[in-house]
Amino acid sequence: MKPSQFAKGFQARPDTTSSEKRTALDRLNAIDGLVQPGSTKNNEIAGRSSQPASVSAVAAISSDAAESTEHANESPAYRAWRLEHGYRPGQVIELALKAIKPSPFNPRHFYLKSSIAELAVNLAKQGQQQAIHVIPDYDNPGSYFVSDGGRRVRALKEANKETVKAIVVDLPIGIESYKLGYDLNVQRDSQTVFDNAVVWKRFLDDGHFQSQKELAEHLGLDESTVAVALSIAKLPEVVMHEMVVRTDRFGSNMAYQVGRYHSARGADSTLRLINKILSDDLSTRQVADIVKGRASPQESTKPAGRQRYAQRLEIKLEGVSVGDLKSYGDDRLELRLRGLSREKRDDILKQIEQILLLK
Incomplete structure (x- = not known):
């Protein structure tokens, strides 16, 4: 099969979406449309994992007709949970972060640390503007699976928050919930x-x-x-991580060729190839030629400035990641910091100067 054929089926076929899936997707979209994130009219009451029944609405759907439609479509398990806890579909409630856990059917696996750190800084300054969607763990009362919002949950934890605004939705945990999450991510171009x-x-x-x-x-x-x-x-995750940060350069076709190269040359050579793809802006066809032996990656002449770091230390200030310190070979260090106040930047610079002047 030619590499150009690989991407043809990457989007789900439009005629395979079941009526049940459409109903659930419409339900999620309706909830997002009815609930206004960050509304100052909402009344917040914190929920606890041991007493989820005590949580009350931060915001509620005002339309009785919309509520009746939700009730008609809800599952027996969700209905029992909702009646027990006095919950109205679409309410935004505040839950303890420790009560939230990832779904085993989450379509996302990779979350970029830089993206989480950036969102954490934003949440620390502005607060959570959009509620996540959670599903009750009916077998373990007081805990919830994340249905949508895994990145926000990670960022809130990074920002040392203890609670999260959430909407409790009526969805199954299983392959169907994966398919719904997958479809939503495809719509957002985040999958x-x-x-x-x-x-x-x-x-x-x-x-x-x-x-x-x-x-x-x-x-x-x-x-x-x-x-x-x-x-x-089949690629090691350390190799995949290097490509996840540049999905604009590593689509399915390019990643497939990198996988073929890894099978023949191993992880270290593959990481060097990835660096060369980025530095020289190689096309998929050029990489395919390297894989087939028609071209050389010229690894021995790779510039020293592009060598892979030997060790990396993440640097945090007040629990928020602001950069890293990397070591290369036997004689090179690289420090990169961002998001610092001017005072903090000048203070760090002064301390570095003092260290370098020591004899």
């Missing part, structure tokens, strides 16, 4: 081939599907799309 690679491999390893063909049919994708992702899943 990557690397997330697919790791999660789809896990689905097969855990026996949720017996073959990649069955997985493709269930997700409404071309089997070639699943096959490419599963080949990428």
Whole structure:
């Protein structure tokens, strides 16, 4: 199969979305439309994982007709939970962060530390403007699975917050919840081939599907799309991480070629190839030529400034990541900091100068 064929089935087929899935997606979109994030009219009451029944609304849906529609479509388990806790669909409540846990069917696997750190700084300054969506863990009362908002949860923890604004939604935990989350991420362009690679491999390893063909049919994708992702899943995560930070350069076709190169040359050479792809702006065809031996990556002449760091130390101020310190080889250090106040920057600069002047 030619590399140009790999991306053809990357989008889900539009005619495979079931009426149940459309209903659930419409329900989530309706909730987001009815609840206004950051409204000053909302009354906040904190919920606790041990007493979820005590939480009350920060905001509620004003339309009785909309509420009746929600009640007609809700599952028995959600209805029982809602009546027990006096919850109205669409309410934004405040829950303890410790009560929130990731869903085993989360379509996302990779979360960039830089992105989380940036959002954490924003949340620390402005507060949480958009509620996350959670699903009750009916087997463990007081805890909730994240349905939508995993990045916000991580950023709130990074910012040392203790609570999170959330909407409790009526969705199943399982393959169907994965499909809903996947579709939402595709709409936002936040789903990557690397997330697919790791999660789809896990689905097969855990026996949720017996073959990649069955997985493709269930997700409404071309089997070639699943096959490419599963080949990428053979890469070590350290290699995938280097490509996740530049998904604009590493789509499914490029990542597939990198995977082929890794199979022949190993992780260290592959990391050097990734650096060269970025520094020399190589095309997928050029990388394919390197994989086939028609061209050389010229690793021995790679500029020293592009060598991979040997050690990295993340630097935090007041619990928020502001940069890192990297060491290269035997004689090189690189310090990069951002988001500092002018006073803090000048103070750090003065301390570095003093250290360098010591004899």
